[in-house]
Amino acid sequence: MSKQLFANEKVVTQYLGALLSDDVPAKDLEPVAKLLEQVAYEEQKEQPLQVESVVEPVVEVEKCHEQVTNVEIDSHQVQQLETEHDVALGNEAEYFDGEFQALFFEVAGLTLAVPLKALGGIHELGEVNHLFGKPKWFKGVMINREEKLNVVDTARWVMPEKYDEQLEASLNYQYLITLGDSQWGLLAEKLINNITLSKEDVKWRTNDSKRPWLAGVIKEKMCALIDVNNLNALLEKGLDSRHK
Template sequence: MSHLIASQKVIQHYLAALLTEDESPEPAVKPALAAERKAELNKLLAQAVPVAAPAVVSPVIALKETPKPVVPKVAPKVAPAPTLSKLVEIAARASLEELQGSSAPAILQRDIPIAQRLAEPSPVATVAEKSYRHGRFQALFFSVAGLKVAVPLTELGGIHELGDINTLFGKPRWFKGVMLHKAQKYNVVDTARWVMPEKYDAIVEQGLHYQYLVLLGASNWGLCCETLIDTITLEPEQIKWREQEGKRPWMAGLIKEHMCVLVDVDALIDLLSRGLDINA
């Protein structure tokens, strides 16, 4: 019990730092006020209890856009929130349809030329260019070591239960290995170790119980997660968007209402492919 409490305190401290750090140039905050904000956030985290997610439209993972005929506008029908098992089924089916027939091997660090590893990141869409920033969108919420993470459904490659993982030598510590699922190889990321390597210790490791692999886009990268929370509909104004290029490129923004990090999937894939962690 003591190691779980210690682990929770570590996560609370880390999340408080993310939520209170200025992501864009703003007037300086007085030290007393900043301390008060952090104290209030830690108090909320300690007292937080699961709450029912608002009713959402059943998720539709749009992996490929097709022309849509012009039809008269009708009022949308709101369906009840899907269960976690249904969510896994939908996401996994969409992922298999997208990746069916693909047999691309897992990316190994030794297969990447040194010049490519040290090269500048390949161009990826900036936060401002993301389509979901300009309107209502749905995101999958999941948790890792007490930290909540959200991925836009349009950039979700699928969800699989975590199976046997083949470890590889000479890889970064956050690289757990390769998981084979229906002839498809997935590179498995120890999400907690990748996100907060400086706070990952034996206490945090003992408290982890990974159950699922959340796939990123059409890539063969997947993030380990402990719990699938739900899909939630978000408005752009609910998110504090990352405005500074080059600062935490893997993070599209912060959803303060849910105390959650929104992932920039393209940027995260780019970092993982180059063997870099959050400190890059």
């Protein structure tokens, strides 16, 4: 599988539209993913962003403990979780209020965008210390100014149906894009540009029950706009893009 930019608008529309739809099962994305492999690459001439180098990473990293799952919670905890969820939705709405700026970046030929207000930082990729017992998409921990950043293999997380050994070998990650105030970061091969968008530029997700990490699809650019709060929530639970 060669690494290609999704330049064919019809095929990209089909793929991203399927991601937005609640009626399309994950297995039905596989034929579309195969079509994307055949699309020719046409590089867009965009101004690259300036990125500061990170501090030399420290080799020794403390091992993280596995998260506890299937715990019982009482009604007070449920109410607290619902309140936190409502606050998160309110904060997310602020990112997209009126005009907003988004950072565009590329992973395995797919262009993704994250709102600048939800962006934690951009770092050149340093040494990653691998941890045992973590999901396959969890690459490990990178140290930046004494802070431990959790490194996510973006291609494996976003497009598990396309991920194979050949795609893995073709990836050339250069940057780590951290999300909000969290320690989670998405790996990126290429930074494209900052672009100002309005709500009308986006085909928004219509149902929160499926692929909550996807806020919508930016129509002109044909790329996925990330819902940072929901993405962070999935990462904290150890779930990939196929879960809700």
